[in-house]
Amino acid sequence: MIFDRKKLTNDQLLDLYKRILKPRLIEEKMLILIRQGKVSKWFSGIGQEAISVGVTAALDSDEYILPMHRNLGVFTGRDIPLYRLFSQWQGKANGFTKGRDRSFHFGTQQYKIIGMISHLGPQLGVADGIALANKLKKNNKVTAVFTGEGATSEGDFHEALNIAAVWELPVMFIIENNGYGLSTPTNEQYRCENLADKGIGYGIESHIIDGNNILEVYNLLSELKLSMIENPRPVLLEFKTFRMRGHEEASGTKYVPQDLMDMWAVKDPVNNYKNYLTEIGVLTPEYDEKLHADIKTDIEESLVIANVEFEIEASYEEELNDVYAPYSYKEITPDPEEKNIRFIDAISSALKQSMQLHPNSVIMGQDIAEYGGAFKITDGFVDLFGKERVRNTPICESAVVSAGMGLSINGYKAIVEMQFADFVSTGFNPIVNLLAKSHYRWLEKADVVVRMPCGGGTQAGPFHSQTNEAWFTKTPGLKVVYPAFPYDAKGLLNESINDPNPVLFFEHKQLYRSVYQDVPTDYYTIPLGKAALLKEGTDVTIIAFGAPVHWALETLAKNPEISADLLDLRTLQPLDTEAIYESVKKTGRVIIYQEDSLFGGVASDISALIMENCFCYLDAPVKRVASLDSPIPFTKALEDQYLPKGRFEKELLDLLAY
Numbered sequence: 001m002i003f004d005r006k007k008l009t010n011d012q013l014l015d016l017y018k019r020i021l022k023p024r025l026i027e028e029k030m031l032i033l034i035r036q037g038k039v040s041k042w043f044s045g046i047g048q049e050a051i052s053v054g055v056t057a058a059l060d061s062d063e064y065i066l067p068m069h070r071n072l073g074v075f076t077g078r079d080i081p082l083y084r085l086f087s088q089w090q091g092k093a094n095g096f097t098k099g100r101d102r103s104f105h106f107g108t109q110q111y112k113i114i115g116m117i118s119h120l121g122p123q124l125g126v127a128d129g130i131a132l133a134n135k136l137k138k139n140n141k142v143t144a145v146f147t148g149e150g151a152t153s154e155g156d157f158h159e160a161l162n163i164a165a166v167w168e169l170p171v172m173f174i175i176e177n178n179g180y181g182l183s184t185p186t187n188e189q190y191r192c193e194n195l196a197d198k199g200i201g202y203g204i205e206s207h208i209i210d211g212n213n214i215l216e217v218y219n220l221l222s223e224l225k226l227s228m229i230e231n232p233r234p235v236l237l238e239f240k241t242f243r244m245r246g247h248e249e250a251s252g253t254k255y256v257p258q259d260l261m262d263m264w265a266v267k268d269p270v271n272n273y274k275n276y277l278t279e280i281g282v283l284t285p286e287y288d289e290k291l292h293a294d295i296k297t298d299i300e301e302s303l304v305i306a307n308v309e310f311e312i313e314a315s316y317e318e319e320l321n322d323v324y325a326p327y328s329y330k331e332i333t334p335d336p337e338e339k340n341i342r343f344i345d346a347i348s349s350a351l352k353q354s355m356q357l358h359p360n361s362v363i364m365g366q367d368i369a370e371y372g373g374a375f376k377i378t379d380g381f382v383d384l385f386g387k388e389r390v391r392n393t394p395i396c397e398s399a400v401v402s403a404g405m406g407l408s409i410n411g412y413k414a415i416v417e418m419q420f421a422d423f424v425s426t427g428f429n430p431i432v433n434l435l436a437k438s439h440y441r442w443l444e445k446a447d448v449v450v451r452m453p454c455g456g457g458t459q460a461g462p463f464h465s466q467t468n469e470a471w472f473t474k475t476p477g478l479k480v481v482y483p484a485f486p487y488d489a490k491g492l493l494n495e496s497i498n499d500p501n502p503v504l505f506f507e508h509k510q511l512y513r514s515v516y517q518d519v520p521t522d523y524y525t526i527p528l529g530k531a532a533l534l535k536e537g538t539d540v541t542i543i544a545f546g547a548p549v550h551w552a553l554e555t556l557a558k559n560p561e562i563s564a565d566l567l568d569l570r571t572l573q574p575l576d577t578e579a580i581y582e583s584v585k586k587t588g589r590v591i592i593y594q595e596d597s598l599f600g601g602v603a604s605d606i607s608a609l610i611m612e613n614c615f616c617y618l619d620a621p622v623k624r625v626a627s628l629d630s631p632i633p634f635t636k637a638l639e640d641q642y643l644p645k646g647r648f649e650k651e652l653l654d655l656l657a658y
Helices: 010-035 049-058 072-077 082-089 122-137 155-167 195-201 214-230 258-265 269-279 285-308 316-321 343-357 381-385 397-409 421-435 438-442 486-498 547-558 577-587 602-617 636-642 645-656
Strands: 143-148 171-177 205-210 235-240 338-342 361-365 390-392 413-417 448-454 479-481 503-508 516-520 532-535 540-544 564-568 571-573 590-597 623-627
Touching: 010 049, 010 072, 010 214, 010 269, 010 285, 049 072, 049 143, 049 171, 049 214, 049 269, 072 082, 082 285, 122 143, 122 155, 122 171, 122 397, 122 421, 155 171, 155 397, 171 195, 171 214, 195 205, 195 235, 205 214, 214 235, 214 269, 269 285, 338 343, 343 361, 343 381, 343 486, 343 503, 343 516, 361 397, 381 390, 397 413, 397 421, 397 448, 421 448, 448 486, 479 486, 486 503, 486 516, 532 547, 540 547, 540 577, 540 645, 547 564, 547 590, 547 645, 564 577, 577 590, 577 602, 590 602, 590 645, 602 623, 623 645, 636 645
Parallel strands: 143 171, 171 235, 205 235, 361 390, 361 413, 413 448, 448 503, 479 503, 540 564, 540 590, 590 623
Antiparallel strands: 338 516, 479 571, 532 564
16 A cells, blocks of 8 residues: 655644544444443444545534444544443433434534434435535535445435536535445446446546545545635545445354455555554654553543443433424514415415525525426526525435435525425435434424425326325424415415424415415414314314315305304414314314325324314214325316315215214
C-alpha cells in the first residue's frame, strides 16, 4: 500500500491515526461484550475504518453526514462522548433514541449526523434535501451520505443520484464496496465493472478510491470539498474495501472464501497506516502505546458510566407524547373580506400565502413550475417565488419525499405534490418509515406536507382515482387531513404547513372545480383534529369526509323529513372522537359514509370506536357505507356502481327504520 502525505504536517498525520485507531479499539471491545451478552447486536466495520474516518476528517463539524451501520468512525470523528454511544447500544436514556431504536439507527442535530434507516436507499434522498437547503442558504456546505454496494441496486439510489445531478446539489455519494451485501457477492449485485461507472449515466463526476488508504481518502475528499464549494455538484465515490467480519456478528463469514479473507487482511487500514507512520518517524512506539492506553481508558470509564445508568422505565404517556413533535395551534382569524371561489382556488391561495409567510418553504412536484401543475394550482408561482422554491422534480416520488425530510432537517418546510394520490405508492416507504417515525425515534421533526389529489367520479380509472387515506391513518406519526369545502381547505392547508409534523393533505379532484364558497381573501388557519357539524338533528348521525359530505347533503335535501347530525370530519388523524361521541350519544343511530372501499377503511375504525365507547347509547347497529371492495373502474356505469353514492339513501332509510 502506497501512502502519499502530500502537504500534511506531522500533527495532521498523527491526528488521522488517533481518529482511525479509536473506532478499531472500540470495536475490539464490542466483540468481547457481544460474546458476554452485554450488547445485543453489532455491525462491525473492521477493515473499513479509513473511509468513515477520512470522510469525517475532511468535512467541517457543521456539515451533515449520513452514515450507515458500519461507520463508527463518523460518530467518534465527531467526538460524541463514548458513554452516550454505549448507552445508545444498550438502549438506555443517555443514548439518542430513548431505547426506541438500536445501534446506529439514530441521528443527532448536535453533531450533524443523520443516522440510517434499515431501508438504506431513502437516506440518499434525505442527503439531497439537506444539500438543497445548503444551496438555498448559499452557505458553501457539502453533504456526505454513505451507502453500500448492495443498496446501489435500490431504486432510491438511482432516484437520488438523478435529482442531485439535475439540481446540481453538493453531495458526496459514498459507496463502500466491501464485496458483499450481507452474503450476496458483488457479481450477483451488478454487472458493470465498477459502481463508479454508474455516475456516467447521470452526468455525475465519479472516482474510484482505495478505501483502505486513509491518506488517499482524506486528501482526495479534502480536494473535492474545496472544488464542490467553487462548483456545486454531486460526486459519486466508490471506495474499494472489505469487511473482515460478518454482516453482523451472528452472521459469521463462512460464505467468504478464505483466500479472499487472507488477501484483505494484508490490507488492514489501521496496521498499514501505523507501519507507515512508524517508518517515516512520525509515530514512536512510546506515543503509540500512550494513545492505546488513553483510548482504552476512555472506553472503560465510559462503559462504567453506561453500565451504572438505570434501565429505561416504560411510560405510556411519554411514548405517546413523542409520536408527534410538540406544536401548539395559534388561531389566525382573517379580515372579513371574502370572495366566492372554487375549491382549487382555495388550495392555490393557501399555498401562495403560506409561501409568503414562510420564506423557508419549498414546494416540489412534477410539472409544478412553469406549467403550473397537472391541475394548474401553482400556475404563476414561479414568477412570485422563483424556481429555487418552486421546483419541478424528475418522476421519482420516493427520493422527492426523502428530500423533503432532508429539507426539514436543515431548517426548511417542504411541500410535496403528488400529481395523483395514487402515485404516492412509489413514495410510500419514506412516508411511513421515515417521516412518520423520525420524531418518535430520535426527536427530529419531519416538517413535510404531502398534497394528495385524489378521488373518483371523473372516470379516470384504477391508476388515477383512488382515495387511499387508509394507507396512512393507521401509521402513527402521520397527520391526515381531508377537507370537503373551500373554506376548510384553505384554513387547514395553512395550518398543515405551519405544523412541524408530516401531514398527508387529501384534495378531492372532483371538488376542485365544482364546489364554490365564500372564502376570506386574507390568511387564516383552522385547527387540525376538529370536525365540523354541518347540520343538527336528532334522528341519526351521519359521519363523512371528502366528496361523501356533499353526497350526504344531497340526500338530506331530497329527504327533508330526516333530522340528522351531519359531521364532516375534515381531519382523520388526529380524529375528533369527542365530536363523534357527543353526536352519537344524542341521536342513538350512526351511519359512516366514505368513498374508499369498505374493508379496512377509516369507517371501520370509527365504527369500532363507537361500539367500544358508545354501545349503551345505540338504538341500532353502526352502519358503514362505502365503495365496492374492488379496484375503481374506468367506464361511467362501472364507476357509478363502484361508488357508494347510489346506495347511501337506501342504507340510511333502512337504519332509520331499524
